[in-house]
Amino acid sequence: MRKHVLILAAASLLTLAATAGDAAEKLKIGFIPGTVDPFYQVMQLGVEQAAKDLGVDVVTQIPATWGVEAQTPILDAMVARGDLKYIITAAVDSQQMIAPLQAAYDAGIKIVGVDTFIGNGDYANGPVKFPMTYIGSDNEAGGAFAARGLAKAIGDKGKVYINSVSPNIASVELRVKGFKGEMAKHPNIKVLGPDYNDNDLNKATQQTAAVIEKNADLAGVFGANVFSAQGAGNAVVNAGLGGHVQVVAYDATKDAAEMMRQGAVSMALAQKPFDMGYLAVEFAIADKAGVTSLPKRLETGFAIIDKTNLADPNFARFVYQVPGK
Ligand code: T6T
Numbered sequence: 001m002r003k004h005v006l007i008l009a010a011a012s013l014l015t016l017a018a019t020a021g022d023a024a025e026k027l028k029i030g031f032i033p034g035t036v037d038p039f040y041q042v043m044q045l046g047v048e049q050a051a052k053d054l055g056v057d058v059v060t061q062i063p064a065t066w067g068v069e070a071q072t073p074i075l076d077a078m079v080a081r082g083d084l085k086y087i088i089t090a091a092v093d094s095q096q097m098i099a100p101l102q103a104a105y106d107a108g109i110k111i112v113g114v115d116t117f118i119g120n121g122d123y124a125n126g127p128v129k130f131p132m133t134y135i136g137s138d139n140e141a142g143g144a145f146a147a148r149g150l151a152k153a154i155g156d157k158g159k160v161y162i163n164s165v166s167p168n169i170a171s172v173e174l175r176v177k178g179f180k181g182e183m184a185k186h187p188n189i190k191v192l193g194p195d196y197n198d199n200d201l202n203k204a205t206q207q208t209a210a211v212i213e214k215n216a217d218l219a220g221v222f223g224a225n226v227f228s229a230q231g232a233g234n235a236v237v238n239a240g241l242g243g244h245v246q247v248v249a250y251d252a253t254k255d256a257a258e259m260m261r262q263g264a265v266s267m268a269l270a271q272k273p274f275d276m277g278y279l280a281v282e283f284a285i286a287d288k289a290g291v292t293s294l295p296k297r298l299e300t301g302f303a304i305i306d307k308t309n310l311a312d313p314n315f316a317r318f319v320y321q322v323p324g325k
Pocket of ligand 1: 034037039040115116169171172224225226227250251271
């Protein structure tokens with residue numbers, strides 16, 4: 001009997017030690033967004049809040065510019081650390097980031113995709129299946145939303161122009177596809193573009209200014225992400241056409257909201273980057289705990305903001321607020 005009690009005591013001491021060991025061994029997750037912009041800064045807030053709430057360590061490194069040459073070395077360095085079990089990332093190119101992410105996966109790191117995707121984004125049945133999931137917007141639907149909003153703003157007739165980032169970025173390319181697909185149902189609207197600005201604000205401004213110059217009858221502009229919309233809005237305002245040439249912005253930054261107050265931007269699609277970041281950490285923890293029913297795709301939805309609801313806290317809360325910015 002005494003021997004038996006001793007064994008039990010020893011066993012529970014061991015498990016205690018083991019769990020203490022495990023508890024000490026906090027889950028480490030890497031976070032590599034696309035670049036430095038208000039959208040990813042809000043996503044980072046979601047990642048950090050979840051890490052705090054759920055007791056995990058996050059190693060974050062942000063590419064200074066948008067591009068494979070900026071994101072790949074960061075990914076490789078995170079893999080080389082050897083202590084990360086998961087990496088949350090927005091792949092900056094749907095084809096060229098397949099190999100670097102495959103190498104990370106082959107090194108035993110699980111990939112949680114946020115905002116953009118690799119391959120065709122169908123991680124259940126598509127050509128690329130190794131990422132755990134895609135957590136992000138339905139960007140094709142978002143593009144169609146933007147088109148309907150712009151069509152309404154211009155009275156369903158006239159010329160509109162698309163300014164976007166790159167054809168190699170899954171998210172923005174689907175927005176263009178959705179926008180064009182919807183506009184095809186509006187026979188009195190002619191679509192110009194897209195021009196691609198490589199995520200460069202000045203380039204977006206110059207490209208839009210050139211189109212305004214050549215098309216005195218331009219009625220509207222669609223900016224397919226933060227810098228595309230800001231550049232397009234700047235060009236319209238610089239040309240003294242604010243409120244005359246309607247601008248629809250994908251991404252609801254403080255700049256877009258300010259331009260809306262001034263009457264230059266008629267609608268902004270607010271994605272939910274905080275949700276994307278928070279849920280991505282939760283997915284990693286659930287997977288580590290053995291959950292096997294995580295969806296391969298989770299859409300985080302939008303808030304459609306225009307001058308009728310910009311002051312409504314239920315909508316204004318989706319404007320990308322970055323503390324200190
Ligand atoms: O629009 C977002 C993001 O969804 C897209 O993938 C890249 O551009 C942004 O980060 C905004 O700049």
